[in-house]
Amino acid sequence: MAVARHSPPTERVIAVLDHFVAARGRRIGLSALARELGISKPTCLGIVTGLTAAGYLVRDPRTLTYGLGPALVAAGRVAQQSFVAGDVARRHLAPLAERYGSTCVASGVVGEEIMLLDAVGPSGATPVRVGERYPFAPPSGLMYVLWGPDEAFDRWLAKEPMLPVRMDREHLRAVVEQCRASGYLVESLTPAGMRLHTLMAGVATYELPPEVRALVGEMVSSLGERVYLGAELNPRKKHPVNLIAAPAYDADGRQELVLTLYVGGSVTGAEIARRGTALVAAADAVTAELGGAAPVRARRASPSGSR
Structure with a gap:
């Protein structure tokens, strides 16, 4: 223990x-x-x-x-906004959770951490806990910068990885373009990857000895490797899917939240598209209720950071 x-x-x-x-x-x-x-x-x-x-x-x-002092006022406003956004997301995620008999989660970046703000789903079946936190650094956090400003993507990519990771820039560029085109991300995780993700909750991996970090890093795929590209999803073939994610935006076109629909099984490409479209509709409703707007991009993000 x-x-x-x-x-x-x-x-x-x-x-x-x-x-x-x-x-x-x-x-x-x-x-x-x-x-x-x-x-x-x-x-x-x-x-x-x-x-x-x-x-x-x-x-x-x-x-x-x-x-x-005044710093607490600013911190309180950010915290309040995050929790209000979580409440709004919950209302729009609840119908999806009921329709698919699955867990839906609202999460976002608070400071330098990813925080799970709210979750709704079948009783006893929720695979996450509200309040869980993860470091916002590679390889964790890709979905929190995919749809935001290019500068935010570059800053995340340049952070010191919390675990040793490989980066295939060409594949990562394709992931960014695919997710921005479809509006959602489809991720598949191996059972070992799911266990690692759970174990990492609240763990300060920077404090691990270098040799331990290297060993754990060997279990982590390269950035973007777990994301399905559109051409890989055959409408009639079943694909093992862990989750589908879509963004909600603030008034400045920044990612306010990421809404996640857990799948945890194999479904057809056609079913993935249906669930992805439904999740994007929920995310758009959250964006509208929060007074947000999707960003207008001058160019697509190019994963050309140093790491």
């Missing part, structure tokens, strides 16, 4: 912020804060100084007291 890891310094920072939230606007001096939290005054000073420099707290130079 995995043992939870704790970071006392981090827990103290969280305790300071929680204390100010609970104070509901009350300004607190350094001595009082240290006393109320039961931590030393030097430790408390280091925490509030760092939080003030980052804008999470503000210091009144006249009374020498502290209060919540």
Whole structure:
């Protein structure tokens, strides 16, 4: 059984912020804060100084007291927008989940992580947990940049991979063009790949020893290799499909969410197209309700990044 890891310094920072939230606007001096939290005054000073420099707290130079800062307002707005978007997506995904007897998920990028914001599906059959997080770096996160601005795609591609990966630029370019043309992505995962994806939830792979990362990396396909291209999907032939995904956009044409319909079995190419079209319709409805708009592209993304 995995043992939870704790970071006392981090827990103290969280305790300071929680204390100010609970104070509901009350300004607190350094001595009082240290006393109320039961931590030393030097430790408390280091925490509030760092939080003030980052804008999470503000210091009144006249009374020498502290209060919540503007950085938390911005963070709160982003968090609120993400959860509101998840609620909107749930309403449009529920009919799909019922129609196909499958799990549908809304997820998005929050900071530097991918977060599962909401899920709907048959009771006891949901393969994911709301709140799960994954690092937003290759090989994880391709579907979160496929339909957005080209610059976002390039930034993701240039990130340090969390696991060693291979990149076939020609194939990845074909994946981008295919997904942008159809409006959805069709992905097939091997059983080993599904297990790896589950195990990676919440794991900081950057902290793994290099030799372990290399071994795990051998289990990961090259970027885009698991995505079906249109020509590979014969309408009459069955294909093993893990999931189908489509984007919802914000007002600036950026990907706000990715909506995912899990398949978890073999279906015909014709059935894949039907489900993909239905998922895109749901994503378009979410985009409209959120006041978003699909991006207008001057060019297609070209996976020419350094990694």
